[in-house]
Amino acid sequence: MAPKQQKTLVDTVFDGIFDLILKGEIPLGGVVNEAVLAERFKVSRGPVREAVKALQGRGLIIKEPYYKARVVDLSLADMVHIFQLREAVEGMSVRLATINMSDQAIDQLLAEFADASEKQQRIVLDVHVRIAEGSGNRRIQSLLCDELYYLLRLYRARSGAQPGRRDTAFSEHWQILRAMKTRDPDLAESLMRSHIGRATEGLHQLLRSESEKAAPVRRQKQVG
Amino acid sequence: MAPKQQKTLVDTVFDGIFDLILKGEIPLGGVVNEAVLAERFKVSRGPVREAVKALQGRGLIIKEPYYKARVVDLSLADMVHIFQLREAVEGMSVRLATINMSDQAIDQLLAEFADASEKQQRIVLDVHVRIAEGSGNRRIQSLLCDELYYLLRLYRARSGAQPGRRDTAFSEHWQILRAMKTRDPDLAESLMRSHIGRATEGLHQLLRSESEKAAPVRRQKQVG
DNA sequence: TCTTGCCGAAGTGTTGACAGTTATACGGGC
DNA sequence: GCCCGTATAACTGTCAACACTTCGGCAAGA
Structure with a gap:
């Protein structure tokens, strides 16, 4: 039962956001804006939300309900x-x-x-x-x-x-x-x-x- | 800058699913069905997806794209x-x-x-x-x-x-x-x-x- | 009987619109 | 100028519908 290695938009957007963070296009401590990212990657906000949540789960993004997500400061x-x-x-x-x-x-x-x-x-x-x-x-x-x-x-x-x-x-x-x-x-x-x-x-x-x-x-x- | 402690539907559904798993209503290795859970908790599938993803991030649920998510076996x-x-x-x-x-x-x-x-x-x-x-x-x-x-x-x-x-x-x-x-x-x-x-x-x-x-x-x- | 293929049902992934909350801009008063 | 309040814009959270993939059942052939 090994599933095919499907790649969803969430995976692509995850990698894309991580790349933006790596390159400093979103700086440490910088705001992560769903709508802007959705436009940039030409997808709806849903997959962006899921990617941001996944990045949050890896400690790269700080997020509270209703507040703008931010890249971690990495002090x-x-x-x-x-x-x-x-x-x-x-x-x-x-x-x-x-x-x-x-x-x-x-x-x-x-x-x-x-x-x-x-x-x-x-x-x-x-x-x-x-x-x-x-x-x-x-x-x-x-x-x-x-x-x-x-x-x-x-x-x-x-x-x-x-x-x-x-x-x-x-x-x-x-x-x-x-x-x-x-x-x-x-x-x-x-x-x-x-x-x-x-x-x-x-x-x-x-x-x-x-x-x-x-x-x-x-x-x-x-x-x- | 301490945000208010808002609780989203995702948080509620996360706790609800974890409870179902704890009680064995979804058994170890059992299928996690978004649509069924959405009906059960009277929410749309969106928050359920996000909760399932969060549970996945904690190692409690195994999930691959397009496949039904499952509770971890905990062998x-x-x-x-x-x-x-x-x-x-x-x-x-x-x-x-x-x-x-x-x-x-x-x-x-x-x-x-x-x-x-x-x-x-x-x-x-x-x-x-x-x-x-x-x-x-x-x-x-x-x-x-x-x-x-x-x-x-x-x-x-x-x-x-x-x-x-x-x-x-x-x-x-x-x-x-x-x-x-x-x-x-x-x-x-x-x-x-x-x-x-x-x-x-x-x-x-x-x-x-x-x-x-x-x-x-x-x-x-x-x-x- | 067993195996394979096809089709429809069941499910997951995504979209765009609506609902709810926070942030910002502007105007008025001191 | 500063502070406060209000309104609106900008954003996040959720919804229901559509698009896409997997799964299960049934029929046909060996």
Whole structure:
């Protein structure tokens, strides 16, 4: 009973709105107007409503009854919260993958990682996605590869800089994969949590320097 | 800018459908029919669609384009996945609460816990909710108190038995609260993960005994 | 009897109009 | 100029009808 992969207007509009948000055409905190979007995508307001609700369900849009929906602000504090959650879930994800993935699958992941690293390709999100798939836990996969995935993409698109150190990320990923290979779930989880915890700490530093910078002068109102 | 707490038809229908599912009027795996529900709640199909989509977003309903939506099956394997995720997130939740909650708030939680235990009240979900609130992490709170909360409620309503041992749960909660009081985030997290990990293991046992029971004879088709 | 194909019924997806709520603009008074 | 009240415009929530897809029943053929 595998249904055909139908694509409804809601799916198309969802992707379209997410793209507008990614590109900043609807800025962070900006208004999401159903009627305008319906005109833009040449559909009725119904599918737009449903797409907006779906984006709301992924934490990308804030919506209250009768009020104009808004794109989430994605403050640094918000990102700290997301990374704390992600640390816990990615830790469990790699623990389960260490236990559940076959030797062959782990070897293949290691080989692809080594291959991509030689080519200087961006593989950071892919490794996490692959581990989540290997965890065999559909709920964890759904959370990491759906809701948190969109939030991370948005954060990276809007902030430019990655909350992590690109120079050591390769080494940390490698160590995680090695721990998986040796079937040490405790070590794998600990390494993954440290890996993400460092990014969280980096965000914390930004948050602190931001509040110190703001303290001596009047908080500058954002134009948008 | 706190909007009034408006309640739309979608909210009402969401609660109504969830209630039908809780009571088994729509059984696990059962069909969710928009037109029938619209008649039942005396609304148009629009709000029903939106409510169904919202329930889908919480993992309670499975839906593909043009196919009839269905209530999730909530198999034991599914519950194991949910509890594994919950273990990770509740662990991080109590870690953050141990760090972030004020002494006064922790004392109050301890006092309320002791009070409720004398009265033999059901406080299990409340403690977890309170800890999530105390974590100060809105994403964790949202996940534990929204999506996972509904799934847990549904599981308990449909399965009757709690995946846990009521006799030792009090003691385990108490130890967790004590670890919070002494400001030991590592211990608090470890205790919480053990607490939920035991429930997960109980589910695993059920899953194993289920598959052993099914192995020697033809798998009995469920009537529903 | 079993299998396949066709057609109509049952259901889902979308539309445009109406109903209800919030936001904005304008005028009057202080 | 500022504040308040009112009216209207702009928006969100809902409705009923139409468009499109799936499902089930029946008939025909092997």
